[in-house]
Amino acid sequence: MAPVDFPNIAGSTNGLLGRDFFHLSPAALEIKTKAPNGVAFTVRGKSQDDKSISGGLEAKYADKASGLALTQAWSTANVVDTKIELDEALTPGLKTEVSTSFLPTSGTKAAKLGIYFRQPSINARAFFDLLKGPSFTGDATVGHDGFLAGAEVGYDVLGGRITKYSAAIGYSVPVYSAAITATNNLSLFSASYYHKVNPAVEAGAKATWNSKSASQVSLEVGTKYAIDSNASAKAKINSAGIASLSYLQTLRPGVKLGLGISVDTQRLQEPAHKLGFSLAFDA
Template structure:
């Protein structure tokens, strides 16, 4: 199996616990389309439970055979972002990204350089914020026969100091994954587990302990059930008694509906519950 990047060592459990729970927004809309000239367009919109709205228009162009990808995004906050990617050109497994941002209202600018290098038993990344600090964040993962070990660190050039560091170890197979992470300067610890029970059922859990805030351990458990080839349902419960439900169905080719709700089982008589919906159109 390919070695994941540092952020994805526990991806299977994180996706099960966090993705496709549509109650997090009151409504979400996404439209995807592809033009014959290798340009892909995506329009997204989101309404929060506080009635705030946000949206973005994205265009992505892929130059086939060169490894060049150009992505431009314009958001409803009037932010313009441009990302230029060059993959597998200088060396096999090496990708460079330049990300440039501009806010016309304030004339604020941003420039970032990201480097990725991936080999069969190694995955390394370096992120540089060129105008802020500058600061750098570097992480690396090594793997062998399913065992994974990774570390990350942040460095402020002006202060000549390490600003943060983390470490993670894990084990992954096609059927299950397990990981233990120590983040925020090794002060927050998390243990996660994911199990693909069969082709229809997935289950996972995550326990988190912050050594700076006390002895309480946060716990989340989730499960996903594939109802049929075009729909699935998910459920999640945490140690605070908050339960979340989700349902996803492909209504027709290119049209997906997602429905979600969360309930605070300790405050059923209060208005703490949330309901959300998601619509995705692909053409």
């Protein structure tokens, strides 16, 4: 089995503590359906804190026999996105994709080429921005017996200079994982761990230090409890005193309701708290 890609070396902790899993948007709706010919449709909508609403419509068709997939999306920002993917057509473990976006109102265009290569001990990715720069971003992760090491680099082809670089090391087994990452040109350091205590309880923590802007270390801890096969609850708190709680319930097969609340424990008497919910349909 190939190791995880570079952004997911600390993926278990990030997934447990991630903001999107706490349903903190004032309202979020997601509907997924699949046509008889295999075309999958996804409609997403989310209300923002400034009371605006963002959303999009996406259609995806995948031919498993050839490994070819086509995705097209149109968002409320009037951005038209197209992605063409070709999986394992040339050699096992190799995937290529071309992504384009177009903004009709301004004529702004973007085109990117992505190359992915996965083998039992390595996971490498390369992204080329064909119109802007051109520029290149690549990362790779190697793994052996649970140990992981990865690096990322960005390069401006015309300028002939490195634009960014990051590194990470980690250890991951099914019961627990730990990772240390250094991103933003090795200026933002994070140490994290994740522990699956038992089939119903998960716990994790993450400490972050920005060497350029902060002298203190920020800390975030969280846990998840699976109440039963259809319901789970999560809680987290950070060193700034922001506490978040969420509850996810499967109402029926294909229908999930999420509820979330965020409380600033340092400003209990002020309107600094958030309450939100999400509703997801999958048919």
